[in-house]
Amino acid sequence: MTTIPFAVQLYTLRNETERDFEGTVRKVAELGFHGVEFAGFGGLSPEKVKALLDELGLKAASSHVPLEQLKENLSQVIEEHQIIGCPYIVCPYIENREPEDYEVLIEDLKRISAICRDHGITLCYHNHDFELTPLPDGTLPLEKILQETGEAEVQAEFDIYWIQKAGGDPAAWIDRYQGRTPLIHLKDMTLDEEQFFAELGTGGVDLDTIFTLGEKNGVKWWVVEQDESRRTPMESLEISMSYVKNKFPHLVEN
Numbered sequence: 001m002t003t004i005p006f007a008v009q010l011y012t013l014r015n016e017t018e019r020d021f022e023g024t025v026r027k028v029a030e031l032g033f034h035g036v037e038f039a040g041f042g043g044l045s046p047e048k049v050k051a052l053l054d055e056l057g058l059k060a061a062s063s064h065v066p067l068e069q070l071k072e073n074l075s076q077v078i079e080e081h082q083i084i085g086c087p088y089i090v091c092p093y094i095e096n097r098e099p100e101d102y103e104v105l106i107e108d109l110k111r112i113s114a115i116c117r118d119h120g121i122t123l124c125y126h127n128h129d130f131e132l133t134p135l136p137d138g139t140l141p142l143e144k145i146l147q148e149t150g151e152a153e154v155q156a157e158f159d160i161y162w163i164q165k166a167g168g169d170p171a172a173w174i175d176r177y178q179g180r181t182p183l184i185h186l187k188d189m190t191l192d193e194e195q196f197f198a199e200l201g202t203g204g205v206d207l208d209t210i211f212t213l214g215e216k217n218g219v220k221w222w223v224v225e226q227d228e229s230r231r232t233p234m235e236s237l238e239i240s241m242s243y244v245k246n247k248f249p250h251l252v253e254n
Contacts, residue, residue, distance in 0.1 A: 002222075004214050005034035005251065006244055007061035009185065009225035012233050017042045022052060027234060031241045034251075035059035037183075037223045038086070046083035053084065061221040062088035062157070062183055064126065067105075070112050078119045088183060088220075089116060090124045090157050099135050106148045113153045124183055125149075126157040132166035142173075151180050157223070161187035164205055165195060171209045174217055182220040184210065186240075187227075197226050199236050201243035211247075 008028050010017055016024040021042025028036060035058050041049050053060060063086050065077055070091060081089055091112075094105060113123040131142035146156060156177055160170035174181050188203030190196045200207065214222070224244075229236040244251070 002211050002214050002248055003251070004219050004222055005059070005061075006032075006186075006222045006224060006241075007035035007037050007059070008033045008237060009037040009039065009064070009223050011039040011064065012224075012226050012229075012237060014039065016233065025052060025058070026056060028237075029056040029058055031238055032245060033058070033224075033241065035061035035221065037061050037090075037221075037225075038063040038084075039092075041080075046080040050084045060084045060086035061223060062086060062090055062124065064090045064092035067091050067094060067108070071108060074112060074115055078116060078121060081121060082119065086121070088122050088124050088155075088157075090126050090183070092126045093128065097130055097141070099137075102135070102141050102144060106145060109145070109149050109154050113149070117153075122155055122182070123153075124155045124157040126185070127159050127162055129162045129166035132163065132168050146177065146180070155183075156181050157183040157185060159185035159187065159225075160205055160210060161185070161189055161197065161227075164189060171206060171213060174210065174213050174219075178217045181217050184214070184219050184222055186210070186222050186224050188240075196230070197228050199226065199243070200224065200240040201247075202239070 013024050021044060025036065063081055069077055077089065091109065109123065109125065116123045125145055127142050132140055134140055158170065158173055158181055163170045163173055186200060188198040188200050188205045190198045191204045224237065224240050226233065226236045
């Protein structure tokens, strides 16, 4: 039985937050989420974001910050996330994926992580499917990143959809990196050939095994995200949250 709280990655609601950031976060709270993972603050100051979270009883679970911002504007990024009380900053995506690019990335992550740690923030790395495409020497980029940064430097935010999409076993990855997966992106996948993004509990990802591993592996937040939806994003999140409420009624007030 998980006691781990659930957050929503606001990228799911990127169009909605662009129109009305505050109103969208209010709807997220109404659905029963415990926190949010940011993908920007919708033009609000960190002080206003913090006030909104406090009013709604939400926590800042984590925040996706583009790598270029982390490299070029880290002091401001850290200051803003300290204000909102965000313990995890996540490198969400990389554009350059040649072998030499990963060498540069690893050094960047080490440097950024050291500065973040000095300010009480943990740096995480979020994967897609391309980090499970072998490099010329047969190494998987995701393995390389985690092995060469070290547990004390960079933590993982495994995205279970993208691991499975790449032909991997999400549970095996989580189990392998015990104590290094404070954030898990929860997604489901349709059972058809398209393998499209699906609401939790409606697809073919073995969520039960993932949940079982959560407590054992030190997961701090389950982060629900749906990159694309065949419904409105809010409808999809409502379906996913209904699944969560049915599975873990002790966690969510109805």
